[in-house]
Amino acid sequence: MAIDDTILSGSGGGEVEAEIADIPEIIPMLPVRDVVVFPYMILPLFVGRDRSISAVEDALANGRMIYLSTQKDMMVEEPEEDDLHEMGTVALIMRMLKLPDGRVKILVQGLSRARRIEILERDPHLRARIEVLPEEDSDKPDFESEALVRSVHEKLQAVIEHGKGISTEIMMVLENVDEVGRLADIIAANLNLKVSDAVDVLSETDAAERLELIHQLLDRELQVLEVQNKIKSAAKEEMSKSQREYFLRQQMKAIQEELGVGDEQSEELAKVEESIEKAKMTPEAKEAARKELSRLKEMSHSSAEASVIRTYIDWLVSVPWRKVSRDALDLEKAKGILDEDHYNLAKVKERILEHLAVKKLKPYAKGPILCFVGPPGVGKTSLGHSIARAMNRKFVRISLGGVKDEAEIRGHRRTYVGAMPGRIIQGVKKAGTANPVFMLDEIDKIGQDFRGDPSSALLEVLDPAQNNAFEDHYLNVEYDLSKVMFICTANFTDPIPPALLDRMEVIRLSGYTREEKLKIGQRYIVPRQIEEQGISENYVKFTNDALGLIADEYTRESGLRNFEREVANICRKVAKKVAGGAKKLHRIGKADVHKYLGTPPFQGGEELDHDMVGVANGLAWTQSGGQILHIEATTTQGDGGLLLTGQLGNVMKESAQTALSWARAKAEEYGVPKEFFEKRHFHIHVPAGAIPKDGPSAGITMATVVLSLMTGRLINHKIAMTGEITLRGRVLPIGGVKEKCLAAMRAGITDVILPDSNEKDLSDLPAKARKALTFHFVSTMDEVADIVLAEPVANTPRRRKSK
Numbered sequence: 001m002a003i004d005d006t007i008l009s010g011s012g013g014g015e016v017e018a019e020i021a022d023i024p025e026i027i028p029m030l031p032v033r034d035v036v037v038f039p040y041m042i043l044p045l046f047v048g049r050d051r052s053i054s055a056v057e058d059a060l061a062n063g064r065m066i067y068l069s070t071q072k073d074m075m076v077e078e079p080e081e082d083d084l085h086e087m088g089t090v091a092l093i094m095r096m097l098k099l100p101d102g103r104v105k106i107l108v109q110g111l112s113r114a115r116r117i118e119i120l121e122r123d124p125h126l127r128a129r130i131e132v133l134p135e136e137d138s139d140k141p142d143f144e145s146e147a148l149v150r151s152v153h154e155k156l157q158a159v160i161e162h163g164k165g166i167s168t169e170i171m172m173v174l175e176n177v178d179e180v181g182r183l184a185d186i187i188a189a190n191l192n193l194k195v196s197d198a199v200d201v202l203s204e205t206d207a208a209e210r211l212e213l214i215h216q217l218l219d220r221e222l223q224v225l226e227v228q229n230k231i232k233s234a235a236k237e238e239m240s241k242s243q244r245e246y247f248l249r250q251q252m253k254a255i256q257e258e259l260g261v262g263d264e265q266s267e268e269l270a271k272v273e274e275s276i277e278k279a280k281m282t283p284e285a286k287e288a289a290r291k292e293l294s295r296l297k298e299m300s301h302s303s304a305e306a307s308v309i310r311t312y313i314d315w316l317v318s319v320p321w322r323k324v325s326r327d328a329l330d331l332e333k334a335k336g337i338l339d340e341d342h343y344n345l346a347k348v349k350e351r352i353l354e355h356l357a358v359k360k361l362k363p364y365a366k367g368p369i370l371c372f373v374g375p376p377g378v379g380k381t382s383l384g385h386s387i388a389r390a391m392n393r394k395f396v397r398i399s400l401g402g403v404k405d406e407a408e409i410r411g412h413r414r415t416y417v418g419a420m421p422g423r424i425i426q427g428v429k430k431a432g433t434a435n436p437v438f439m440l441d442e443i444d445k446i447g448q449d450f451r452g453d454p455s456s457a458l459l460e461v462l463d464p465a466q467n468n469a470f471e472d473h474y475l476n477v478e479y480d481l482s483k484v485m486f487i488c489t490a491n492f493t494d495p496i497p498p499a500l501l502d503r504m505e506v507i508r509l510s511g512y513t514r515e516e517k518l519k520i521g522q523r524y525i526v527p528r529q530i531e532e533q534g535i536s537e538n539y540v541k542f543t544n545d546a547l548g549l550i551a552d553e554y555t556r557e558s559g560l561r562n563f564e565r566e567v568a569n570i571c572r573k574v575a576k577k578v579a580g581g582a583k584k585l586h587r588i589g590k591a592d593v594h595k596y597l598g599t600p601p602f603q604g605g606e607e608l609d610h611d612m613v614g615v616a617n618g619l620a621w622t623q624s625g626g627q628i629l630h631i632e633a634t635t636t637q638g639d640g641g642l643l644l645t646g647q648l649g650n651v652m653k654e655s656a657q658t659a660l661s662w663a664r665a666k667a668e669e670y671g672v673p674k675e676f677f678e679k680r681h682f683h684i685h686v687p688a689g690a691i692p693k694d695g696p697s698a699g700i701t702m703a704t705v706v707l708s709l710m711t712g713r714l715i716n717h718k719i720a721m722t723g724e725i726t727l728r729g730r731v732l733p734i735g736g737v738k739e740k741c742l743a744a745m746r747a748g749i750t751d752v753i754l755p756d757s758n759e760k761d762l763s764d765l766p767a768k769a770r771k772a773l774t775f776h777f778v779s780t781m782d783e784v785a786d787i788v789l790a791e792p793v794a795n796t797p798r799r800r801k802s803k
Helices: 015-021 048-061 142-161 168-175 180-190 196-202 207-259 265-277 284-298 304-317 331-339 346-361 378-389 423-431 454-461 512-534 544-555 560-580 590-599 650-665 699-711 737-746 756-764 767-772 781-788
Strands: 026-032 041-047 065-070 087-098 102-121 127-133 367-375 395-399 438-440 483-490 505-508 540-542 586-588 613-620 625-637 641-646 682-687 720-721 751-755 774-778
Touching: 015 102, 026 041, 026 048, 026 102, 041 048, 041 180, 048 065, 048 087, 048 102, 048 378, 065 102, 065 127, 065 196, 087 127, 087 196, 142 168, 142 180, 142 367, 168 180, 180 196, 180 207, 196 207, 265 284, 265 304, 284 304, 284 378, 304 423, 331 346, 331 378, 346 378, 378 395, 423 438, 423 613, 512 540, 512 544, 512 560, 512 737, 540 544, 540 560, 544 560, 544 590, 560 586, 560 590, 613 699, 613 737, 625 699, 625 737, 641 650, 650 699, 682 699, 699 720, 699 781, 720 781, 737 751, 737 756, 737 767, 751 756, 751 781, 756 774, 774 781
Parallel strands: 026 065, 367 483, 367 505, 395 438, 438 483, 540 586, 613 720, 641 682, 720 751, 751 774
Antiparallel strands: 026 127, 041 102, 065 087, 087 102, 102 127, 613 625, 625 682
16 A cells, blocks of 8 residues: 655635545445554545455445554554554545556545444455544643643744654644644654554544653654754764874874874883783793784774774783782681681681692692582572682682673683683682682583683683683683682582583682571670661660571572571661650560561461371472472372372472382282272372472482382371482482471471481581481381371271281
């Protein structure tokens, strides 16, 4: 479809009003592709589709009225109801001309807005039931409408002054239009709006609101035109400036040659050469810098390549090649700094002190490459700051979460526009020394795509045997990273490639016990939050009972992040009271916590409170620490199948199948008839159903709930268990023992069943946890059953001891 020049007429208003009164309810419908027709708008249309020509002929034969509806997608050849906008315009066909190529040219005048109710016929053309929408009177006072009309005229005049092409005839028509709605329609018809914006204007039936929308569109158009003119002006000025600078530079060069005076470029190059000599580079780096300086001297100072070379030389000069921090080798002082910043974490502190002792005996010892692994909020990142402070070194941190480009590590080659060194060299430069404490945060969340594998690039960085000759792609010379102390952090080690994990010394930071949280809260968190919220210890004081309640019922996490957030929440509320004039000591006791923090999200009652059949406590490891799983099982009439729910992963599903197979094999030994399985269908569910779960450690728990259903024996609700099961009923070792045991202690569990191979892992448990829990080490499922299942009551099967 094509559109000729739009013609608007300011006369004939009475005739249009008469035509509007005669608009029928059912009318032929003509889809149009790339134009929105407004009331009072006269324009020609070319009609070529068969159904459209049929609609025009029907309209000419029956009152000459036709309903024009704009397509949502102009590429659709045979539009249906969903392809057309709901709002359209009833138009009057004023003239019709048949063209030699079979098309029809019509001249139409918009009469009134109308909304399509439904399409009644599709062949031989579209016929629709419509609702004519008369012009709605505005609720705005006359002076507001007058102000809006004046503002629209001013905006329109400004748009024209900035180059928008609107004819003087249209402007004369607009000067004589008094009706607000008609003024909006005429401007919309001549503003060359996008179809979507034009449909929005057409859909607005309130005249004042429609003119307000036109005002907004004019304002946006004015901003676009201003930016467009600014871009044109800037481009012209830049071209003129470049030409002027070229001629002036040539004249200045001629004058300097006549006077025999060295130019500014020569002085700058002399300074660069001096900085190269003072940078204490390696011989290879100095040779590369001198070579690039020689090239720089031979080219124009204003060329693009000169800028690239100068940037490269600046990087070579600014990187610290031999500048190092003097390590603080006073072990007692270092231990005091570590203890001052962090509570407990004995293993980490001992490892740092060992390194300092080695440095004291062997000054040129290579830096260790440590990896702190633990749930969020246990202090992995802040520990890096303390280590740097204890060693008197600079601290640098980069986050590797989401990094997918190898060039982020090794740097970009200088052939690329905007090339720069990798983040390792950038970090060393930022530190200003060649031996900083360099933290690679979130190394387990590093990505990989078509641009390379950053984890493979880190193999060289984190290998003590190779990183003394690390080569960044941008510098293209070797740099010694062996003096750098790299510390990586991760929530868990599974996503880290084995080759990369092998290069790091893993130190696990598990969750804190309740007592540790209380001490950390009183010693570090409360004073820090009091200072951050702008109050002092004279205005707020937390009791241990209050902090304990926050840890038990408001956070329940392995780390301290949410714990500190809740403490900060209370401190802010106290700060509000102090700022309001209540300048007194606010004691936060156990009874006061609920007033400040509201209903606790974790309350008692989530754990089992009595023994039941088919429900057992399992233990799971998560990124945020250990967690209790209440694994449930039941049976229904069926064919012996197994249904698993709770978003279980493949490994966990296989554990359930293994547990059921073991129980079937043991049925006779436990006095359960074979018919029990043939007539029942087993269903095992692991709450919460919205959280994905996987792993083999729930095997013995699933076997326990199945065995409980078979025998009808109750399961002790104060016992939790974890362990992998085999078809022969052997219990295999699992991981995450410390986190799981701490979760059991937090949940009020008294006994924990572990594989006997995991007995050695108890040494990692805090003494408080070892004292609070009773541990049972097992090697077979029969031992688990003897511990966790209650003694059978009368008429329930007993297990027959095998000979």
